[in-house]
Amino acid sequence: MILFKKANSLHQWVDAQQRKGQKVGFVPTMGALHLGHISLIESSRKDNDITISSIFVNPTQFNDPKDFEKYPVTIEKDILQLEQAGCDVLFLPSVEEIYPNGTTPKQHYDLQEMEILLEGKFRSGHYQGVCQVLHRLLKIVQPDNLYLGQKDYQQCMVISRLVELMGINDKTNINICPTLRETDGLAMSSRNMRLSEAERVKAVLIFQSLSYIKDNLVAGETDTIKNKAIAMLSDEGFRVDYIEIADAKTLQTVSNWDGKKKLVALAAAFLNEVRLIDNLLLN
Ligand code: AMP
Numbered sequence: 001m002i003l004f005k006k007a008n009s010l011h012q013w014v015d016a017q018q019r020k021g022q023k024v025g026f027v028p029t030m031g032a033l034h035l036g037h038i039s040l041i042e043s044s045r046k047d048n049d050i051t052i053s054s055i056f057v058n059p060t061q062f063n064d065p066k067d068f069e070k071y072p073v074t075i076e077k078d079i080l081q082l083e084q085a086g087c088d089v090l091f092l093p094s095v096e097e098i099y100p101n102g103t104t105p106k107q108h109y110d111l112q113e114m115e116i117l118l119e120g121k122f123r124s125g126h127y128q129g130v131c132q133v134l135h136r137l138l139k140i141v142q143p144d145n146l147y148l149g150q151k152d153y154q155q156c157m158v159i160s161r162l163v164e165l166m167g168i169n170d171k172t173n174i175n176i177c178p179t180l181r182e183t184d185g186l187a188m189s190s191r192n193m194r195l196s197e198a199e200r201v202k203a204v205l206i207f208q209s210l211s212y213i214k215d216n217l218v219a220g221e222t223d224t225i226k227n228k229a230i231a232m233l234s235d236e237g238f239r240v241d242y243i244e245i246a247d248a249k250t251l252q253t254v255s256n257w258d259g260k261k262k263l264v265a266l267a268a269a270f271l272n273e274v275r276l277i278d279n280l281l282l283n
Contacts, residue, residue, distance in 0.1 A: 001079070001082060001089065002088065002089045002090070003079075004089060004090070005091075006093075007136075007140045010089070010091050010140055011142075013089075014141055014142065014143075017049075018142075023047070023050070024051075024052060024141070024144050025043075025045070025047055025048035025143060025145040025147060026052050026053075026138075026145065026146050026147065027051065027052070027054075027087075027147045028133075028134065029054065029055055030055065030057045030071065031056075031057060031073060031078050031190070032071070032072040032073065032078070033074070034180075034188045034190065035188060036179065037081075038081060038085045039177055039178075040147040040148075040149060041053060041085045041086070042085065043175060044175075045085075048144065050088045051086070051087050051089070052089040052143065053082055053089070053091070054092070054093070055075065055078060055091075055092055056093055056098060057073065058129060058130075060129035060132050061127075061129030062126075063123045063124055063125055063126050070194065070273075071190070091140075098133060098136050103132075105128060105132055109128060109131040109132075109135075109162060109165060110165065111127055111128075112161075113251065114158050114161065114251070117154070117251050118154055118244060118246075118266055118268070119268065119277070120154070127154075130155060130158060130159070131158065134159055134162055138162075138163070142168075142172070144172065144173065145175055146159070146163075146172050146173070146174050146175065147175050147177060148176055149176075149177055149178075150177065151179040151180075151188075151278070151279075153279040154251060156174070156176050157251065179279075181207065182204075184204045185208065186204045186206070187207065187278045189276060189277075192276075194274045195271065195274055199272065205238070206233065206267050206269060206276055209267060210229070210243075210267055210278060210279065212225075212228065212229050213225055214265065214282050217282055218257075219258060219259030222254060222255055222256065226243055229267075230243050238269040238270065238271055239269060240270075241268040241270070242267070243265065243266070244265070245263055245264075246263065246264055246265075247264075248261075248262040248263055248282075249262065251264075263281070263282040263283055264279055264281050265279060266278075266279040267279065
């Protein structure tokens with residue numbers, strides 16, 4: 001695996017490969033890698049000649065400074081995992097390399113509803129930060145294929161919008177990969193490392209509350225089932241930011257389901273200090 005720390009060197013190297021006709025897949029991450037991340041590497045390897053991953057804990061997307069400080073860093077283990085998975089290139093930039101002119105935003109990304117719905121509502125500025133870093137990474141790498149996890153459902157929609165705003169949708173194809181789960185159903189996440197043993201046991205309730213919605217939803221009003229799912233978490237000591245049943249395309253809440261529209265159930269909840277998110281497509 002080749003390691004790049006400088007944006008210019010990586011950009012020139014990728015450009016040279018693409019001129020030789022090599023297809024490039026890109027998997028951006030914040031490290032503390034688990035099998036969910038590795039599944040994206042595997043998808044990229046199937047479709048491309050070269051797979052590039054990045055590890056960069058992006059300060060501009062953390063609305064809570066404590067969350068940033070406590071974000072797990074396991075770089076040596078990450079490098080081993082990437083090598084074992086057959087990743088060709090790792091980009092490991094410094095903050096200065098990604099933000100040579102400082103972290104203050106230079107532009108506002110017009111994300112429309114995504115900015116105020118769900119994660120947008122509870123994590124003010126989060127998606128502007130996500131766009132800030134992905135804009136820079138996509139300009140450096142200019143991949144043919146970009147790999148994202150369904151685990152961050154709304155983020156996939158935001159990044160699709162960014163790709164559209166950057167005018168690169170004919171160049172960079174977005175691939176959304178399924179959420180990898182632990183055997184009990186908990187969605188794999190770097191944040192799971194921060195859970196105590198007792199919290200880890202409880203954390204599966206997020207998946208179970210979403211599964212409860214999936215298994216019991218029928219056409220008609222959706223609030224009753226949603227409120228039951230919220231109670232499943234709050235009764236066990238979770239601080240629930242939201243559970244929503246939403247249109248899978250627009251993320252608008254659906255409070256009366258016609259039985260046909262494609263739906264997604266999304267959840268975000270704190271177990272003490274640790275905020276976890278998950279989602280399930282319902283039909
Ligand atoms: P992160 O390091 O959390 O920024 O995640 C990097 C990429 O991995 C994002 O596209 C995530 O959606 C994806 N990802 C995170 N967790 C999982 C998972 N459990 N299954 C599949 N993809 C995931």
